[in-house]
Amino acid sequence: MSNIDEFLNLVKDSDNIVFFGGAGVSTESGIPDFRGADGLYMSKYNGLSPEEIISHSFYLRHPDVFYEFYREKMLFPKAKPSTTHLALAKLEKMGKLKGVITQNIDGLHQMAGSKNVVELHGSVHRNYCTKCHKFYDMEYIFKSKDIPKCSCGGVIKPDVVLYEESLNEDDIYKAVDLIRNADVLIIGGTSLGVYPAAGFVNEYRGNKMVLINKSKTPYDSKADLLINDALGEAFKHLL
Structure with a gap:
């Protein structure tokens, strides 16, 4: 049995799957x-x-x-969901996927149809005035000139986690809870080198950890199933 077949069987036999993803999910969307x-x-x-x-x-x-x-x-206002984004949204709709934990800030999981998404590093689609907290979307920021300003005169800041900033505590709790209670944990498109996010996978208690990544990661030896390939090559079979 090939690694892909084994992966598909794990997905088929579980209704408690959690996906933890990184930049490799969105590179297939041109980001x-x-x-x-x-x-x-x-x-x-x-x-x-x-x-x-x-x-x-x-x-x-x-x-x-x-x-x-x-x-x-x-x-990247023109970016569209990749095969992986679409397959994950389909699995959630089927009741098999309980949540997506992403390190990406592009909002493509939601665009594909995923509902339960934990965005550890925030989202470019949420921007707030630092003075009055009025909300602005990505298009407003993209089309603005110089420093984007609110109608009240305040500076608008993207709701993304910058270096030197801490992750949102609620997002940390949600991510850890999803991982701890997962039957199958699929980790994809991440080098697992960015902390504290990468350390969350240590919370997994099961024995069905699938790691899909083109290059080696520090967690390869801990994976129950390792697939060194593009995410789309595995997830295209689920559409």
Whole structure:
């Protein structure tokens, strides 16, 4: 039996599946990852590292540069859900998938139809005035000039977790609870090198951990089923 067949059998036999995903879920939608060979972090931006630009302190000091980078490198308004996004939404609708835990901020899981999504690092689709807390969508930010301002005059901040910021406590609780109670845990498209998010997989108590990733991860030896391939190659069989 091939690894893909074994994966499909695990999915078929379970109605308590949880998916934990990273950038590899969205690269198939044309969104570049951060740490790959051609990733966002592999080149400087006006002499600055991307990690520095998308830090909380840099945002406060230089919101003009932050937003220039943010619009150019982190917003993809034309992106559509990939095969994996669509397959996960289908599994949830069937009652087999209990939740998606994502490190991505693009909102493509919801666009595909997923309802129970824990966005550990926030979402580009939620933006709030730092003064009056009025909500603004991604399109407003994308089309705005320089530093986006609210109608009240306050600066608008994206609801994404920047470097130096903590994860939302409610999201942490939801993610850990889903993982601890999962029958099958599918981890996909992540190098499992970003903490604290990557450490959440240690909360899994079962023996059906599926790890699907093109490259090696620190958790390969802990996986009950390891598939070194693109996510779409595995999930296309579920559509």
